[in-house]
Amino acid sequence: GQNIDQPTEMTATEGAIVQINCTYQTSGFNGLFWYQQHAGEAPTFLSYNVLDGLEEKGRFSSFLSRSKGYSYLLLKELQMKDSASYLCAVRFSNYQLIWGAGTKLIIKP
Amino acid sequence: DTGVSQDPRHKITKRGQNVTFRCDPISEHNRLYWYRQTLGQGPEFLTYFQNEAQLEKSRLLSDRFSAERPKGSFSTLEIQRTEQGDSAMYLCASSPMGEFSYEQYFGPGTRLTVT
Numbered sequence: 503g504q505n506i507d508q509p510t511e512m513t514a515t516e517g518a519i520v521q522i523n524c525t526y527q528t529s530g531f532n533g534l535f536w537y538q539q540h541a542g543e544a545p546t547f548l549s550y551n552v553l554d555g556l557e558e559k560g561r562f563s564s565f566l567s568r569s570k571g572y573s574y575l576l577l578k579e580l581q582m583k584d585s586a587s588y589l590c591a592v593r594f595s596n597y598q599l600i601w602g603a604g605t606k607l608i609i610k611p
Numbered sequence: 612d613t614g615v616s617q618d619p620r621h622k623i624t625k626r627g628q629n630v631t632f633r634c635d636p637i638s639e640h641n642r643l644y645w646y647r648q649t650l651g652q653g654p655e656f657l658t659y660f661q662n663e664a665q666l667e668k669s670r671l672l673s674d675r676f677s678a679e680r681p682k683g684s685f686s687t688l689e690i691q692r693t694e695q696g697d698s699a700m701y702l703c704a705s706s707p708m709g710e711f712s713y714e715q716y717f718g719p720g721t722r723l724t725v726t
Contacts, residue, residue, distance in 0.1 A: 506653075533713060535713075535714075543719070544702060544717035544718060544719050544720055545654065545702075545717050546717070547714045547715070547716070550713050550714065589653050589654075591653065591654075593713065595667070597642070597644070597659045597661075597666065597667055598656050598659070598667060599654075599656060599715070600656075601653030601654050601655070602653050603651065603652050603653050604651075604652070604653050
């Protein structure tokens with residue numbers, strides 16, 4: 503079966519760093535995505551990892567370990583606007599994505 | 612480039628009625644996806660088009676659901692004999708053709724409420 507696990511909710515302080523973990527068990531693997539979704543809005547693309555290692559993009563970084571079925575999203579210098587859900591998704595076929603339920607991140611001043 | 616658009620943004624219907632949603636992808640994008648999302652869950656894949664061809668369809672999709680992309684541009688998703696369990700956000704996404712064209716661009720979604 504296909505399974506993606508993320509924490510349901512996390513809380514962090516403005517200006518701090520937070521790491522959101524994602525573990526997956528899928529029948530195939532062609533890459534892993536992170537998307538951000540504000541309440542009532544559509545998901546927006548953050549990062550894509552297909553090889554092991556860390557990908558850095560501004561305040562956001564994403565890490566992948568294919569042998570462990572594990573990824574994390576690292577958010578630095580947190581801002582209030584970062585309050586959103588963060589979705590992990592695995593591309594297990596050419597076209598299909600399997601999505602986690604998302605991690606709701608709450609930023610406190 | 613105006614992004615992916617969906618119409619309507621909200622739809623309230625009575626159980627048993629048919630509904631149809633429209634998606635206009637980014638103009639040069641060949642790939643089009645439909646997803647369904649309920650509160651507190653990630654998007655659930657429904658179907659995928661490459662140009663006008665429907666190449667993948669979720670096994671979770673019942674016969675009440677049908678999607679078309681007749682000219683390889685806009686797409687429609689129809690739900691027949693709606694049920695309360697169909698209440699959800701229906702998202703459309705598109706992406707360009709190409710080996711490294713992995714990012715999917717989402718539309719704002721159509722929120723369906725079945726009463």
